[in-house]
Amino acid sequence: MEPGNVGDLDILALDDARCLRVTHPSMADTSNSNANNIGSELSNLYEFIDKDGVHGLNLAVPEDAKAIIKPWDERDNTDRYAESGVDDQLILHVPFTQHVRLKSILLKLGRGEFTPRQLRIYANHPTIVDFADAENTRPHLNVSLLEGETGVVEYPFRVAAFASVTSLSLFFSDATGGDMSRIYFLGFKGEAKSTQRDGTSKLEIPAANAADASLVDRVSEKTAGSQTTAR
Numbered sequence: 001m002e003p004g005n006v007g008d009l010d011i012l013a014l015d016d017a018r019c020l021r022v023t024h025p026s027m028a029d030t031s032n033s034n035a036n037n038i039g040s041e042l043s044n045l046y047e048f049i050d051k052d053g054v055h056g057l058n059l060a061v062p063e064d065a066k067a068i069i070k071p072w073d074e075r076d077n078t079d080r081y082a083e084s085g086v087d088d089q090l091i092l093h094v095p096f097t098q099h100v101r102l103k104s105i106l107l108k109l110g111r112g113e114f115t116p117r118q119l120r121i122y123a124n125h126p127t128i129v130d131f132a133d134a135e136n137t138r139p140h141l142n143v144s145l146l147e148g149e150t151g152v153v154e155y156p157f158r159v160a161a162f163a164s165v166t167s168l169s170l171f172f173s174d175a176t177g178g179d180m181s182r183i184y185f186l187g188f189k190g191e192a193k194s195t196q197r198d199g200t201s202k203l204e205i206p207a208a209n210a211a212d213a214s215l216v217d218r219v220s221e222k223t224a225g226s227q228t229t230a231r
Contacts, residue, residue, distance in 0.1 A: 043189040053095040058085045068186045088175035095167040099193040102162035108152045108185035113177025119143040120171040134171045
Protein backbone atom coordinates (compact mmCIF):
# COMPACT_ATOMS: atom_id res chain seq x y z
CA MET A 1 0.00 0.00 0.00
CA GLU A 2 1.40 3.38 -0.97
CA PRO A 3 1.42 6.21 1.60
CA GLY A 4 -1.69 8.37 1.34
CA ASN A 5 -3.72 10.89 3.27
CA VAL A 6 -7.15 10.53 4.82
CA GLY A 7 -7.99 13.80 6.59
CA ASP A 8 -5.45 14.21 9.37
CA LEU A 9 -4.26 10.61 9.12
CA ASP A 10 -1.24 9.28 7.28
CA ILE A 11 -1.26 5.68 6.09
CA LEU A 12 2.21 4.15 6.15
CA ALA A 13 3.12 0.89 4.43
CA LEU A 14 4.65 -1.59 6.89
CA ASP A 15 5.00 -4.84 4.99
CA ASP A 16 3.11 -7.00 2.52
CA ALA A 17 0.03 -7.46 4.71
CA ARG A 18 -0.03 -4.71 7.31
CA CYS A 19 -0.48 -0.95 7.37
CA LEU A 20 -0.70 1.65 10.10
CA ARG A 21 -2.60 4.87 10.59
CA VAL A 22 -0.72 7.60 12.37
CA THR A 23 -2.26 10.64 14.05
CA HIS A 24 -0.29 13.82 13.43
CA PRO A 25 -0.23 16.19 16.45
CA SER A 26 1.17 18.88 14.14
CA MET A 27 -2.18 18.92 12.33
CA ALA A 28 -4.20 19.49 15.48
CA ASP A 29 -6.11 22.75 15.90
CA THR A 30 -4.87 25.56 18.13
CA SER A 31 -7.08 24.44 21.02
CA ASN A 32 -4.85 21.37 21.44
CA SER A 33 -8.00 19.24 21.54
CA ASN A 34 -6.28 16.54 19.50
CA ALA A 35 -3.53 16.14 22.10
CA ASN A 36 -6.11 15.98 24.88
CA ASN A 37 -8.02 13.27 23.05
CA ILE A 38 -4.87 11.21 22.52
CA GLY A 39 -4.19 11.19 26.26
CA SER A 40 -7.78 10.62 27.34
CA GLU A 41 -8.02 9.05 30.80
CA LEU A 42 -10.73 6.75 29.45
CA SER A 43 -8.20 4.78 27.42
CA ASN A 44 -4.77 5.69 28.81
CA LEU A 45 -3.14 2.55 30.25
CA TYR A 46 -0.54 4.35 32.40
CA GLU A 47 -1.96 2.95 35.65
CA PHE A 48 -1.80 -0.61 34.30
CA ILE A 49 1.91 -0.53 33.44
CA ASP A 50 4.12 -2.41 35.91
CA LYS A 51 6.59 0.47 36.33
CA ASP A 52 8.98 -1.50 38.54
CA GLY A 53 9.21 -4.21 35.89
CA VAL A 54 10.08 -1.90 32.99
CA HIS A 55 13.67 -2.43 31.85
CA GLY A 56 15.78 -2.30 28.72
CA LEU A 57 18.87 -3.41 26.82
CA ASN A 58 21.64 -1.16 25.52
CA LEU A 59 20.61 1.90 27.51
CA ALA A 60 23.21 4.51 28.42
CA VAL A 61 21.59 4.63 31.88
CA PRO A 62 19.64 1.41 32.60
CA GLU A 63 17.35 3.09 35.13
CA ASP A 64 16.09 5.50 32.47
CA ALA A 65 13.87 2.80 30.97
CA LYS A 66 11.37 3.67 33.73
CA ALA A 67 11.84 7.44 33.31
CA ILE A 68 9.88 7.61 30.04
CA ILE A 69 6.77 5.97 31.55
CA LYS A 70 5.12 9.24 32.57
CA PRO A 71 1.62 10.50 33.35
CA TRP A 72 0.04 12.22 30.35
CA ASP A 73 0.40 15.69 31.86
CA GLU A 74 4.20 15.17 32.00
CA ARG A 75 4.53 14.08 28.38
CA ASP A 76 6.35 17.26 27.31
CA ASN A 77 8.93 17.10 30.10
CA THR A 78 12.28 16.49 28.39
CA ASP A 79 14.45 16.46 31.52
CA ARG A 80 14.37 12.66 31.66
CA TYR A 81 14.69 10.34 28.68
CA ALA A 82 15.99 6.94 27.64
CA GLU A 83 18.98 6.90 25.33
CA SER A 84 20.73 4.02 23.60
CA GLY A 85 24.24 3.02 24.53
CA VAL A 86 26.84 1.54 22.18
CA ASP A 87 24.83 2.18 19.01
CA ASP A 88 21.38 3.30 17.88
CA GLN A 89 19.56 0.11 18.88
CA LEU A 90 17.68 -0.32 22.14
CA ILE A 91 15.06 -2.71 23.47
CA LEU A 92 12.46 -1.79 26.08
CA HIS A 93 10.44 -4.41 27.93
CA VAL A 94 7.10 -3.19 29.30
CA PRO A 95 5.00 -5.53 31.48
CA PHE A 96 1.40 -4.81 32.48
CA THR A 97 -0.23 -5.54 35.82
CA GLN A 98 -3.05 -7.41 34.09
CA HIS A 99 -4.16 -8.44 30.63
CA VAL A 100 -4.82 -5.44 28.40
CA ARG A 101 -6.38 -4.93 24.99
CA LEU A 102 -4.06 -2.54 23.18
CA LYS A 103 -5.32 0.03 20.70
CA SER A 104 -2.23 2.17 20.14
CA ILE A 105 1.23 3.17 21.30
CA LEU A 106 2.10 6.80 22.15
CA LEU A 107 5.64 8.04 21.50
CA LYS A 108 7.60 11.26 21.86
CA LEU A 109 10.99 10.67 20.26
CA GLY A 110 14.28 12.50 20.11
CA ARG A 111 14.60 14.99 17.27
CA GLY A 112 17.13 15.26 14.47
CA GLU A 113 19.89 12.68 14.58
CA PHE A 114 18.40 11.09 17.72
CA THR A 115 15.16 9.95 16.06
CA PRO A 116 14.77 6.17 15.65
CA ARG A 117 12.99 5.38 12.40
CA GLN A 118 12.01 1.76 12.98
CA LEU A 119 10.13 -0.01 15.78
CA ARG A 120 9.57 -3.75 16.02
CA ILE A 121 6.99 -4.91 18.55
CA TYR A 122 6.98 -8.37 20.18
CA ALA A 123 4.00 -9.27 22.39
CA ASN A 124 3.82 -11.59 25.40
CA HIS A 125 7.42 -12.71 25.68
CA PRO A 126 8.05 -13.93 29.26
CA THR A 127 11.28 -11.92 29.34
CA ILE A 128 12.88 -9.38 27.08
CA VAL A 129 14.27 -10.70 23.81
CA ASP A 130 17.96 -10.12 23.25
CA PHE A 131 19.28 -8.45 20.14
CA ALA A 132 20.07 -11.71 18.36
CA ASP A 133 16.53 -12.94 18.93
CA ALA A 134 15.08 -9.63 17.82
CA GLU A 135 17.01 -9.71 14.56
CA ASN A 136 16.04 -13.33 13.83
CA THR A 137 12.42 -13.37 15.02
CA ARG A 138 9.48 -11.99 13.10
CA PRO A 139 7.82 -9.26 15.21
CA HIS A 140 4.09 -9.03 15.71
CA LEU A 141 4.25 -5.57 14.18
CA ASN A 142 6.76 -3.42 12.27
CA VAL A 143 6.27 0.33 12.56
CA SER A 144 7.85 3.05 10.43
CA LEU A 145 8.27 5.96 12.84
CA LEU A 146 7.67 9.55 11.78
CA GLU A 147 10.54 12.02 11.65
CA GLY A 148 10.51 15.69 12.58
CA GLU A 149 7.62 15.50 15.07
CA THR A 150 7.86 17.64 18.20
CA GLY A 151 4.95 16.21 20.18
CA VAL A 152 3.50 12.84 21.05
CA VAL A 153 2.49 10.73 18.05
CA GLU A 154 -0.12 7.98 18.30
CA TYR A 155 0.47 4.78 16.29
CA PRO A 156 -2.73 2.68 16.30
CA PHE A 157 -2.66 -1.13 16.38
CA ARG A 158 -4.93 -3.70 14.87
CA VAL A 159 -6.85 -4.37 18.06
CA ALA A 160 -7.51 -8.02 17.18
CA ALA A 161 -3.77 -8.67 17.04
CA PHE A 162 -3.19 -7.26 20.54
CA ALA A 163 -6.38 -8.38 22.26
CA SER A 164 -4.83 -9.97 25.37
CA VAL A 165 -1.37 -8.66 26.17
CA THR A 166 0.65 -9.01 29.37
CA SER A 167 3.94 -7.55 28.12
CA LEU A 168 5.59 -5.92 25.13
CA SER A 169 9.19 -5.87 23.95
CA LEU A 170 9.93 -2.81 21.82
CA PHE A 171 12.99 -2.80 19.55
CA PHE A 172 13.94 0.69 18.34
CA SER A 173 16.58 1.12 15.63
CA ASP A 174 17.75 3.00 12.53
CA ALA A 175 18.35 6.41 14.07
CA THR A 176 18.67 9.29 11.65
CA GLY A 177 22.20 10.03 12.81
CA GLY A 178 23.12 6.36 13.05
CA ASP A 179 24.72 6.57 16.51
CA MET A 180 22.09 7.14 19.20
CA SER A 181 18.33 6.81 19.70
CA ARG A 182 16.40 8.84 22.27
CA ILE A 183 12.87 8.46 23.67
CA TYR A 184 11.13 11.02 25.90
CA PHE A 185 7.70 9.51 26.39
CA LEU A 186 6.15 6.05 26.04
CA GLY A 187 2.50 5.29 26.67
CA PHE A 188 -0.37 3.11 25.50
CA LYS A 189 -4.08 3.36 24.85
CA GLY A 190 -6.53 0.52 25.23
CA GLU A 191 -8.51 -1.14 27.96
CA ALA A 192 -7.68 -3.42 30.87
CA LYS A 193 -9.27 -6.85 31.10
CA SER A 194 -10.68 -8.10 34.39
CA THR A 195 -8.50 -11.21 34.54
CA GLN A 196 -5.41 -10.72 36.67
CA ARG A 197 -2.04 -11.83 35.35
CA ASP A 198 -1.04 -15.37 36.15
CA GLY A 199 2.62 -16.27 36.28
CA THR A 200 1.87 -19.59 34.62
CA SER A 201 -0.25 -18.15 31.82
CA LYS A 202 0.68 -19.12 28.29
CA LEU A 203 1.14 -16.80 25.37
CA GLU A 204 -2.21 -15.63 24.12
CA ILE A 205 -0.73 -14.09 21.00
CA PRO A 206 0.95 -16.80 18.88
CA ALA A 207 4.41 -16.45 17.42
CA ALA A 208 4.45 -15.23 13.86
CA ASN A 209 5.37 -18.68 12.60
CA ALA A 210 6.13 -22.16 13.87
CA ALA A 211 9.87 -21.59 13.90
CA ASP A 212 9.47 -18.58 16.15
CA ALA A 213 7.20 -20.50 18.53
CA SER A 214 10.06 -22.70 19.72
CA LEU A 215 12.34 -19.79 20.43
CA VAL A 216 13.62 -19.63 24.00
CA ASP A 217 13.90 -16.00 25.05
CA ARG A 218 17.02 -14.97 26.84
CA VAL A 219 18.44 -11.75 28.14
CA SER A 220 21.85 -10.63 26.94
CA GLU A 221 23.26 -7.20 27.69
CA LYS A 222 25.14 -5.34 25.00
CA THR A 223 28.45 -4.34 26.46
CA ALA A 224 31.06 -1.87 25.29
CA GLY A 225 33.24 0.88 26.56
CA SER A 226 30.56 3.48 26.05
CA GLN A 227 26.84 3.69 25.28
CA THR A 228 24.89 6.16 23.19
CA THR A 229 21.47 6.83 21.62
CA ALA A 230 19.91 7.75 18.32
CA ARG A 231 16.82 9.47 17.10
